[in-house]
Amino acid sequence: MNTIGVLALQGAVREHIRAVEETGAVALEIKRKEQLEAIDGLILPGGESTTMRRLIDNYDFFEAIQTFGKQGKPVFGTCAGLILMANEIEGQNDAHLGLMDMKVARNAFGRQVASFEASLDVTCFGEVFNAVFIRAPYILESAPNVEVLATYQNKAVAAKQGHYLCTAFHPELTDDNRFIEYFAQMVEQSKQTLAS
Ligand SMILES: NC(=O)CC[C@H](N)C(=O)O
Numbered sequence: 001m002n003t004i005g006v007l008a009l010q011g012a013v014r015e016h017i018r019a020v021e022e023t024g025a026v027a028l029e030i031k032r033k034e035q036l037e038a039i040d041g042l043i044l045p046g047g048e049s050t051t052m053r054r055l056i057d058n059y060d061f062f063e064a065i066q067t068f069g070k071q072g073k074p075v076f077g078t079c080a081g082l083i084l085m086a087n088e089i090e091g092q093n094d095a096h097l098g099l100m101d102m103k104v105a106r107n108a109f110g111r112q113v114a115s116f117e118a119s120l121d122v123t124c125f126g127e128v129f130n131a132v133f134i135r136a137p138y139i140l141e142s143a144p145n146v147e148v149l150a151t152y153q154n155k156a157v158a159a160k161q162g163h164y165l166c167t168a169f170h171p172e173l174t175d176d177n178r179f180i181e182y183f184a185q186m187v188e189q190s191k192q193t194l195a196s
Pocket residue numbers: 045046047048049050078079080081083106107134135136137
């Protein structure tokens with residue numbers, strides 16, 4: 001049985017817990033860095049990236065999450081979580097966790113257009129995915145080893161780099177669980193690879 005943690009400092013935690021449970025994996029709210037030892041994959045939820053970063057520092061999570069990723073364990077960032085994973089943020093000198101080789105823009109669809117829904121063609125799924133965007137970022141540039149999984153208005157809004165996955169939208173806010181299931185499969189694969 002795989003255990004997937006959701007960083008539970010701020011943001012859309014409960015929705016991710018429910019979505020993870022629906023995949024059949026065990027879901028754990030992560031509030032202390034020691035709990036990272038008990039999980040096979042980690043979700044960084046949506047919320048507010050600056051606030052979440054402050055809490056990551058306050059609760060001494062920064063290096064612990066980077067180490068978790070360097071061990072080859074999958075991390076999935078949604079919305080604010082995507083911003084936390086980028087190694088460059090437009091208009092800011094410093095990035096946050098820097099797990100993925102990509103530059104992101106915050107609130108990139110305009111502050112006025114606070115939230116909207118859009119149907120996306122996702123390369124790894126056969127059918128369209130209805131995505132909920134809330135003050136969403138997008139990926140401005142990415143390295144060749146970052147695979148763009150979906151675009152909206154020609155902007156990259158979902159991507160995968162090895163065992164790292166990110167979406168600019170909130171896959172946990174709809175009944176369509178395909179992104180969480182996709183992540184759960186990445187967790188299963190990495191667990192097998194790490195065990196062999
Ligand atoms: N829904 C979200 O996670 C919004 C992210 C937010 N705009 C940020 O910069 O952190």
